[in-house]
Amino acid sequence: MSYEYDDELEEIRRRKMLELQRRLEEERRREEEQARLRAQKDAILRRLLTSKARERLANLRLVRPEIAEAAENAVIQLVQTGRITPPVDDDTLVQILLELDRSTRRDFEIRIKRK
Template sequence: MSDEYDEELQDLLRRKAAEQQRRALEEQQRKAELEARKDAILRAILTPEARQRLTNVKLVKPEIAEAIENQLIALAQAGRIQAPITDDELKEILAQLTSQTKKDFKITIRERGWK
């Protein structure tokens, strides 16, 4: 009885592990397809120089690059982008976005009566 139970348990664990592995593979494939679609859209709406600049931004500030990519893709899908975006136009977009997200830090030093 114990051997049957152990075999069933092992079989159940193997099936569960196989299912988790299959799900992980499907998720990885889905992400790869999504990235491929994003790249295709960006290739169509950006000049090579602008794509290179966006790649450089992604290396330094991935969250800003992701925001710009999503914004550009949404505009392209809505039909609001007519011609490929040049490097200079992308620079303007980057400047606008970074000026909106830039935080001002102020350090105040208060003197205390330490002796």
């Protein structure tokens, strides 16, 4: 009787271990894919941006990574559609960032109701 429980317990442990290994493998693959995509994007941006613009984007990525990501995507899209031509300089990047800021900024209005 004790052997049955031991066998069941071992089977449960084995299944859990296999599941954990599968999850870790999936996570590792996902991270590798993200790193590969990031490297491709960096290579594209290296060709499209001037050194000053790349520096500004790197600084922005440290502070506001979501804005930097949006700016990178915007630069790539604008170049692909032909709306701007490479190399994208710092002034053009600033204009793109300002436009992104305008489109994502929320205006808050505080209303005080007095009785």
